[in-house]
Amino acid sequence: MTSHSGDGDHHHHDDHDHDHHDNHFSAMQARVKALETVLTQKGLIDPAAIDVIVDTYETKIGPRNGARVVAKAWSEPDFADWLRSDATAAIGSLGYTGRQGEHMRAVFNTPETHNLVVCTLCSCYPWSVLGLPPVWYKAPPYRSRAVIDPRGVLDEFGVTLPEGQRIRVWDSTAELRYIVIPERPDGTDGLDQKALADLVTRDSMIGTGLAKPAGDMR
């Protein structure tokens, strides 16, 4: 989903002469700058707080949290059972709590059922285990199609489900936040949890991907 013309996301991509665009501010850059300036002058915000928020979600809270949850679930049946019955507590035991992860539910892929998570009404996403959502998750194409044509959506991610595997789409319409526990890849019996976590992608925990095959650790 693109933004209005002149938006900061895209103004570098056009073919026009940039010589007269020195110190160019996009419409949204200027709008947000004005808002921050007014709020700062009023003493209503602490600009340093914004820096801490951004740093938290750029460097501390991201999909590696969720990958550790998945690896532990693959390795420890008791933990997997705890995730099934009380995901909020089980995930909290690893230190992953807080904003947009207050009420968690883990849904497990099986050979019979593949799970896919969406928020058709806004952008609900489990920040505490996956971090900030990607643009596509929040944009109209995914939100409109995931509930009616999930196989078409998965095809765009390069995922083809086995014929006969059911697909369960979870629309996050309330305050529960969902993490998909993908199926454990074959040939990973000897791997420790750290190595297993390296096989777990962000998309595999949304349901738009699968865990990477053994030997594909990066």
Add this chain to the structure above:
Amino acid sequence: MNGAQDLGGQHGMGPVAPEKDEPYFHAEWEKRALGLTLSCGAFGAWNIDESRHARESLAPATYLSASYYEIWTLGLETLLKRHGFVSAAELAAGQMLDKGREPKRILTADMVPGVLTKGGPCDRLVSDQPLFAAGDRVRTKNFNPETHTRLPRYARAKHGVVERVQGAFVFPDDNAHGKGENPQWVYTVVFDGEEIWGEGADPTLMVSIDAWESYLERV
């Protein structure tokens, strides 16, 4: 409300177009928009349901052509004006003209880790027992309020099965409009794809929503 935000099942929105190795932010202003939204939320002047309603109340053409951080920014401006913290004239001028309202709380840098770790739980104790149990067949209600609701259009007047009682939560349809939290039981309700989409539906598809009790009736 039947606004542009209620996207489930709409056609013509184009490909999903996932971006490989997508960065968290695509421009500096997106970082500030995130931080401003969270900082102003900490005032305690509005709740998450009112925030969502401010965003979905954007004109459909605006909503559908905006990036999500743009939607957040426009929604935040609405809330700040509505609650007397800034004026339209100040936003246009890009500077303070009047002091305006004082918030209950101002988020400072030292408070951020604690606030993010705590989050904003919205489960509540209720005295009533849940009306429904796992396995019960239910029908979602048909209604079209101009106000906030979390029952998507595609899931109205549909038969489904309660899969799990999820707990009692703040009722957004009231909370978004200053009518109180009025918590209700919430249920995961599962529908066959065919019940929702009818002819031509993917026969292997099941869709679930999380529904507040007053969205449901027994069948």
